[in-house]
Amino acid sequence: MPQSELMPIGAFARRSGLTSSALRFYADCGLLSPAEVDPDSGYRYYSAGQLPRATGLRRLREIAMPLATVEAVLGAGPDDVSRLIDEHVGKVLGEAEAVRRQAALIKSSLAAVPGLPVTALKGPVLAGAIEQVLTATARDGGMPVLGGLRWEVAPEAVTLTATDRYRLSSRTLVPAEPAAMTWAATVDGDDLRAAVGEVRRSARVGVEATPHGIWLRLASRADQHCRLLAEEFPDHRLMLASLPEAITRVTVAKDALLGALEEHPGERVALSVTEQGMSVGTHPAAPLPASVTGPALRVSFELITLYPAVSTAIGPDVLLDLRGPDQPATIRSADRGDLTTVAMPVKHGPPA
16 A cells, blocks of 8 residues: 555544554554554554544443454444443443442441341342332432332331332331331342342341441341432322322222233223223223222323333232322232332323
């Protein structure tokens, strides 16, 4: 290639965003060799056609991608490129989360503050409750507290609550023994997700509070540490107390309703309630058998809001308290009221 069509390493560095030393390093690694090297002076020259590879290399290294993976990405086809990048990002995020949890654990250990016993619960019951209520959490950078579970401990009950502003889910548990104290805090939802497998396998779980976290003391298993979230949790009790009375109450078989929701083709689903039963969608084959008290009503929900509320209900039947097409609906088990979800409806019609 004529020298006039080549650029020296300094000019190529400026155009690619890589330093000259980085270009030498990548040349030695075989990732980006010069187009030509002067045999007498050793000067390195690059072509304009190498700029896309150099830019791609720089951008991949900016997301902390290892050299071996960078080489694989630069030589891969479009489908494999996306997969390799996604795999790298997943690994980085997983490692960052592990580091964050370990850092919280180290801080708790170095603080030398003993955990304060709060309560004790049956492990399988607590694990199930955590998974049920976690369905109402959300990852919101502006409000990290929406990703947490609010724990409220009283002598005779432990209540777990979560909300993503469109749903509010709450589960009340009976402790294995009367709680030692009244206590409340918001616990990081991701930490609880990571701990729930071990919690389920422990017959008994002791809960101890520290200034920045909780310890879940497990029987014959490794104890689990979960961080506390400092932000103020939404005033869910005021919201629940402000709900108007239900105007229509529906009791329907949980599995039948779930089946109808799963078969519904859209992202938004309308529930039409009459004395004949409850219809799901605009053109259902037949209404679901249901016990209905109150006037006929049509209420629409986002499927991602309604389905988890129904699927986590306990028992064979689910009870819906409907307050109108623009008022929150309460969804709970017909025979057990210790898990309750409040879901916001949406306007009729297709999603915006």
